[in-house]
Amino acid sequence: MPKGIFNVPKAINEPVKSYAPGTKEREQVLATFKELYNTTVDVPNYIGAEEIRTGNTKTINPPFDHKKVVGTYHEANKEHIEKAIAAALAARQKWADMAWEHRASIFLKAADLLAGPYRAKINAATMIGQAKTVHQAEIDSACEFIDFLRFNAEYMQQIYAEQPVSSEGIWNRLEHRPLEGFIYAITPFNFTAIAGNLPAAPALMGNVVVWKPSASQTYSANVIMEVFKLAGLPAGVINMVHGDPVMITDTVLASPDFAGIHYTGSTHVFNDIWAKIGQNVHRYKTYPRIVGETGGKDFVVAHPSAIPAAVATGLTRGAFEYQGQKCSAASRAYIAKSIWPAVKEHLVNDIKSFKIGSPEDPSNFISAVIHEASFDKLAKYIDAAKAAPDAEIIAGGTYDKSKGWFIDPTVIVTTNPQYDTLSTELFGPVLTIFVYEDDQWLETLKLVDETSPYALTGAVFSQDRYAIEEAAKALENAAGNFYINDKPTGAVVGQQPFGGARSSGTNDKAGSILNLLRWVSPRTIKETLVPPTDYRYPFLG
Ligand code: NAD
Secondary structure: OOOOOOOOOOOOOOOOOOOOOOOHHHHHHHHHHHHHHOOOEEEOEEEOOEEEOOOOEEEEOOOOOOOOOOEEEEOOOHHHHHHHHHHHHHHHHHHHHOOHHHHHHHHHHHHHHHHOOOHHHHHHHHHHHHOOOHHHHHHHHHHHHHHHHHHHHHHHHHHHHOOOOOOOOEEEEEEEEEOOOEEEEEOOOOOHHHHHHHHHHHHHOOOOEEEEOOHHHHHHHHHHHHHHHHOOOOOOOEEEOOOOHHHHHHHHHOOOOEEEEEEEOOHHHHHHHHHHHHHHHHHOOOOOEEEEEOOOOEEEEEOOOOOHHHHHHHHHHHHHHHHHOOOOOEEEEEEEOOOHHHHHHHHHHHHHHOOEOOOOOOOOOEOOOOOHHHHHHHHHHHHHHHHOOOEEEEEOOOEEOOOOOEEOOEEEEEOOOOOHHHOOOOOOOEEEEEEEOHHHHHHHHHHHHHHOOEEOEEEEEOOOHHHHHHHHHHOOOOOOEEEEOOOOOOOOOOOOOEOOEEOOEOOOOEOOHHHHHOOEEEEEEEEEOOOOOOOOOHHHO
16 A cells, blocks of 8 residues: 555656658668568467467458568457456456556556657557558557556546545545456557557556457557566456457456446447447446447538638648548538638649558558458449539549558549538548538538537638637537647647547547546545444434
8 A cells, every 4th residue: 555645757748759861760660660571470369367379360461561461360269258357357356456656657667668669669560550651650659659658647646636525523535446347448440549548548547458459450459468568567457359349249248247348449339339238237247337439520611711721731631641540530521612722722732742652661641541341442432422423523533452452542522511421431531522602601510510420520720710619619519629720630648638429439538537537436435533422413402
């Protein structure tokens, strides 16, 4: 037990390195990329203290060079998942009892390993396995992940420090117990930081975790486990398993000790999981916490007063960085007719200047989409736009899967405000634009609010303060992260807590105190210092 009221080191955002030509970090990351690319890794399941290789393997192939094999991972079966649950529960008591400053130290050490000796490796692994450019890898797998770990330690301290008032003769206390059971973390392919944070945040608060990463992120997930182990995370606290997501999820949700889910991924998967939890509710020893951050159809709305170059830059960066595979990516835009010619010219010229290819060449701005299923889906929507009478493709519209899953950044302009790709999440480099009449500003805000079921991010561009105020009000529930004269991507931990409502999730704001509160169950303790010894109150006298 602690014998001091400790303060964790003040969290500050990890500075983003430039990787400009001639820098040391560029040299290191490219050397590590080469080294990893020319070897193979054999990724196990981490269950308790064991690394389990089942022999039931799948290959890991870079999306930009899909015939190349950089490793294999081993799929678990039902018995392995039951074993992972048992390993988590076996580790639970000791971990929950560990003094909080030691839990904090483990994750702070992991942050320092990622900031220093593991920075090149986690970034190179994310470049290879998930096809991120070096800049996209740096802001995700290095900086955002480090920020999650450091800020969460600070938030944990704030949670513990917040105490109730006490009246005379009484001492009231509040303690934040880990949940009774284990947490299930399911993570998406698109952010290494999210993959690490979803198991780490509940574990930091004293919980034990079964973690199922995306099959398309196993390569960098393995580096995450390497870092956690090196940082001193005890065996069984985070158990990483691979395999059939339905089998794993059904096995986990059938356990009476299931105490919560920390999910990020698509909306339909989360809806199915929520329904299964409902069906199983009678089994559980405690009501499980359900935290899920899901899909988006993120908007940019540009008022006639907006600066065209700022709108176009918000779109090129917001819609196409990381091939549009960010939950926050701008994927629908509403542009006033009077500024559209200038926005269009700037946008199309910018897209023409993009270089596309392997992240190993840092001059490439765009790489491949994550897998064949995504490629085929995007190609289908592009072909449909080509054939649609109410849509026109003004940039891109081409694709090629001979070497990698390459979709050229594509802009669809539609005259139909209900066109399919203004409401369906495509999750790729395809932006749909609707040009509205200048005098239809308020009607357009209503359209933006009502067109898609999601409410994750959105941006307004305007130089007119009344228009900004109108947009902020009309779109109050259309986005959990709302941007003024900025692209709708790039939220920073501690600065713009991230998450949305409606079909975009439970809005528990990863990277904030609100998220950590979901992983604890408070216990109130009232102590009477000198207890009464006579039941008679004075009024009875
Ligand atoms: P996905 O839904 O395909 O997969 C997410 C996770 O769920 C993976 O681990 C996958 O294996 C698992 N899964 C798939 N089917 C399952 C099933 N039937 N039962 C249980 N688990 C299952 O998503 P993805 O392609 O990895 O990621 C993209 C999606 O994630 C997009 O919809 C994006 O908007 C969303 N996302 C949201 C946020 C956010 O903060 N709101 C952040 C990142 C990604």
